[in-house]
Amino acid sequence: xxxxxxxxxxxxxxxxxxxxxxxxxxxxxxxxxxxxxxxxxxxxxxxxxxxxxxxxxxxxxxxxxxxxxxxxxxxxxxxxxxxxxxxxxxxxxxxxxxxxxxxxxxxxxxxxxxxxxxxxxxxxxxxxxxxxxxxxxxxxxxxxxxxxxxxxxxxxxxxxxxxxxxxxxxxxxxxxxxxxxxxxxxxxxxxxxxxxxxxxxxxxxxxxxxxxxxxxxxxxxxxxxxxxxxxxxxxxxxxxxxxxxxxxxxxxxxxxxxxxxxxxxxxxxxxxxxxxxxxxxxxxxxxxxxxxxxxxxxxxxxxxxxxxxxxxxxxxxxxxxxxxxxxxxxxxxxxxxxxxxxxxxxxxxxxxxxxxxxxxxxxxxxxxxxxxxxxxxxxxxxxxxxxxxxxxxxxxxxxxxxxxxxxxxxxxxxxxxxxxxxxxxxxxxxxxxxxxxxxxxxxxxxxxxxxxxxxxxxxxxxxxxxxxxxxxxxxxxxxxxxxxxxxxxxxxxxxxxxxxxxxxxxxxxxxxxxxxxxxxxxxxxxxxxxxxxxxxxxxxxxxxxxxxxxxxxxxxxxxxxxxxxxxxxxxxxxxxxxxxxxxxxxxxxxxxx
Numbered sequence: 316x317x318x319x320x321x322x323x324x325x326x327x328x329x330x331x332x333x334x335x336x337x338x339x340x341x342x343x344x345x346x347x348x349x350x351x352x353x354x355x356x357x358x359x360x361x362x363x364x365x366x367x368x369x370x371x372x373x374x375x376x377x378x379x380x381x382x383x384x385x386x387x388x389x390x391x392x393x394x395x396x397x398x399x400x401x402x403x404x405x406x407x408x409x410x411x412x413x414x415x416x417x418x419x420x421x422x423x424x425x426x427x428x429x430x431x432x433x434x435x436x437x438x439x440x441x442x443x444x445x446x447x448x449x450x451x452x453x454x455x456x457x458x459x460x461x462x463x464x465x466x467x468x469x470x471x472x473x474x475x476x477x478x479x480x481x482x483x484x485x486x487x488x489x490x491x492x493x494x495x496x497x498x499x500x501x502x503x504x505x506x507x508x509x510x511x512x513x514x515x516x517x518x519x520x521x522x523x524x525x526x527x528x529x530x531x532x533x534x535x536x537x538x539x540x541x542x543x544x545x546x547x548x549x550x551x552x553x554x555x556x557x558x559x560x561x562x563x564x565x566x567x568x569x570x571x572x573x574x575x576x577x578x579x580x581x582x583x584x585x586x587x588x589x590x591x592x593x594x595x596x597x598x599x600x601x602x603x604x605x606x607x608x609x610x611x612x613x614x615x616x617x618x619x620x621x622x623x624x625x626x627x628x629x630x631x632x633x634x635x636x637x638x639x640x641x642x643x644x645x646x647x648x649x650x651x652x653x654x655x656x657x658x659x660x661x662x663x664x665x666x667x668x669x670x671x672x673x674x675x676x677x678x679x680x681x682x683x684x685x686x687x688x689x690x691x692x693x694x695x696x697x698x699x700x701x702x703x704x705x706x707x708x709x710x711x712x713x714x715x716x717x718x719x720x721x722x723x724x725x726x727x728x729x730x731x732x733x734x735x736x737x738x739x740x741x742x743x744x745x746x747x748x749x750x751x752x753x754x755x756x757x758x759x760x761x762x763x764x765x766x767x768x769x770x771x772x773x774x775x776x777x778x779x780x781x782x783x784x785x786x787x788x789x790x791x792x793x794x795x796x797x798x799x800x801x802x803x804x805x806x807x808x809x810x811x812x813x814x815x816x817x818x819x820x821x822x823x824x825x826x827x828x829x830x831x832x833x834x835x836x837x838x839x840x841x842x843x844x845x846x847x848x849x850x851x852x853x854x855x856x857x858x859x860x861x862x863x864x865x866x867x868x869x870x871x872x873x874x875x876x877x878x879x880x881x882x883x884x885x886x887x888x889x890x891x892x893x894x895x896x897x898x899x900x901x902x903x904x905x906x907x908x
Contacts, residue, residue: 317338317339317340317341317342317413317416317417317420318340318417318420318421318424320335320420320424320427321424323431324424324427324428324431326431327427327428327430327431327459328427330430330456330459331427331430331456331459331460331463332460333460333463333464333467334596335423336416336419336420336467336595336596336598336599337595337596337599338416338592338595338596338598338599338602339591339592339595340412340413340414340416340417340420341413342588342589342591342592343409343410343412343413343416343592343602344409344410344413345588346406346409346585346588346589347405347406347407347408347409347410347413348406349581349582349584349585349588350402350403350405350406350409350581350582350585351402351403351406352581352584353402353578353579353581353582353585353613354399354400354402354403354406355399356573356577356578356581357395357398357399357402357574357578357617358396358399359573360570360573360574360577360578361391361395361396361399361570363566363569363570363573364391364566364567364569364570364624365387365391367562367563367566368387368391368563368566370559370562370563371556371559371560371562371563371632372384372387374554374556374559375554375555375556375559375560376554377554377555379635383632383635386628390623390624390628394616394620395620395624397485398613398616398617398620401482401485401486401613401616402582402613404481404482404485405481405482405609405610405613407481408477408478408480408481408482411477411481412474412477412478412602415470415473415474415477416470416474416598418470419466419467419469419470419598422466423463423466423467426459426462426463426466427459427463429455429459430455430456430459433455467597467598470598471597471598471601472601474598474601474602474605475601475602475604475605478602478605478606478609479605482606482609482612482613483605483608483609483612486609486612486613486616487612555639557636557639557640558777558778558779560632560633560635560636560639561636561778563632564629564632564633564636567624567625567628567629567632568625568629570624570625571620571621571622571624571625571626571629572625574617574620574621574624574625575617575618575621575625578617579614579617582610582613582614582617585610586610589603589606589610656885657759657882657885657886658750658756658759659763659888660760660763660764660888663756663759663760663763664684664685664686664687664688664760665686666756667684667685667686667760668753670753670802670803670804671683671696671699671803671804672684672753672757672760672803672804672806673696673700673803673804673805673806674689674761674764674765674805674806674807675714675805675806675807675818675819677808677810678713679713679714679715679716680708680712680713681700681706681712681713681714681805682712683696684757684760684761684764684806688764689764691710691712692710692711692712697711697712699801699803700803702794702796702801702828702831703792703794703823703826703828703831703832704822704823704826704828705822705825705826714822715822715825717813717817717818717821717822717825718821718825725817725820725821725824725851725855727847727851736847736850739847739850739853739854740850740853740854741841741843741847741849741850741853742841742849742850742852742853742857742859742861743849743861744837744840744841744849744861744862744863745860745861745862745863746840746862746863746864746866747836747862747863747864748864749864749882752836752862753804754789754790754791754804754834754836754862755789755836755838755864757789757804757806758787758788758789758806758836758838759886760806761787761789761806761808762787762883762886763886763888765808767784767785767787767808768784768883768884768886768887768891769782769783769784769785769879769880769883770782770783770784782876782880784876784879784880784883785808785809785810785811785815786808786809786814786815786837786838786839787806787807787808787809787815787837787838788806788807788808788815788816788818788819788835788836788837788838789804789805789806789819789835789836790804790805790806790819790820790832790834790835790836791804791832791833791834791835792804792805792823792831792832792833793831793833794828794831805819807819812846813846814842814846814848815837816835816837816841816848816851816852817846817848817851819832819835820832820835820851820852820855820856823856824855824856829855829856830858832856832859833858833859833860834859834860834861834862835852835856835859835860835861835862836861836862836863837861837862837863838863838864838865838879839863839864839865839867839875839879840863840865840866840867840868840871840875841861841863841867842867842868842872843868843869844869844872849868865878865879865882
């Protein structure tokens, strides 16, 4: 409750004919608190956004990122911080208004007290009751009237000066600066690289061409020389983390929502409290005439910040990300052309020799791979396969189901300790290029025949899809029958949870003919963890010569999976409908680029 006129001074106030201020200075103190809360809310939203901006700037580099950094420094350091400072200044100004009104009331009470004392003395000295006209003739009445009117007139001028100097002038200057500074113009290739990447020589040439390509970048008016334009500095290395762009996009939208929601709610609370003062008296009217302009300006400034941060900058960063992604897609597709072209299914069919190649299906059925596609077994096929393998089924074309735990003599002992596993001897494997020999080509043809190119699915903690694929292996089988050397190739794939090496090996072990398998090719190097196929081969089929094309040992599992993904995407006939960004995968394969 503000200062009120003591009841014993009512007569003196009536005598001088001056109205007592009805405004409650505590309303201005409440408004001041709301304005400080408004400023704190702006600071908090800005600080949260700044953290994400710094993360994004730290994860990326290049001329356009430098431009964004310069622009953000101005948005944060000048405009958002400036709005918060004006909010705090408004709080201080409103507190000062409250003090001025309170001081004016106390000064008026002092003057009225002097007059009241004079009235009391005159009444006591008069032989008869004095009327109002007599009291008005007292010498102090006119002096008090002049003094109180001057006090209230001066406070009207002082409160207006306080609001004008602390709030109105700074906010008008800030709004004018925002109009010129908060401009983001996104070019058609915002922060991206051009498409003119010459890949005719080497991978490094492609990389250098990408780095040196023309830059039609995000033009930011406040960034100054060397920003994102085509003439500034910053040419050179470009680093891109697309997920950090998405995170910043979300943070910019969140900051805009915060400013528009929480921050403006404090401003609106202050304006509601201002409404309590409207029409109270001439002092309140004087305050409100100046305060309305100031509060309108602050609200306009916040709305400009909401528009710029939550929409303009968000859209600009989104365009930056999209152009990077689109150019990365194009560059990556061109970089992939450096790889040797993957042979098609029909080309691989045409390369089949007279040596039989068989495909073991997931359910144990065997078919022969031919120039016209997979074919059912003939009697000659059954005769060839029937010695090293035990064929069952009505058509004698199916292998018996593999033994399952706990009755699987080819499984690892579940009681093996970490020390036991580490001590296992492991079969070494020789790395060979894809398609170098008939075993590698047989696995590629089998993939085409089964249309097995891996799959993409969602990841819990990443926007990038997760790629999974099985593994194919091919075994060369040789044995002597009736004095003649017999030979064929058998291809199989991993069938969860059984790895491809075991899918092929166990049927021979079950039939006691493991020695007939002489060579084993597996796309990925036999694993040394989980199923531990490297140790399994050494234990059960140590005589077999093992080769692979993709490293998959300790420390190379992730890169091996990326290499398989890259290869299977190139094998895929046509355009795969959903996949990981080729550039993301290329960087996973070649982190030095």
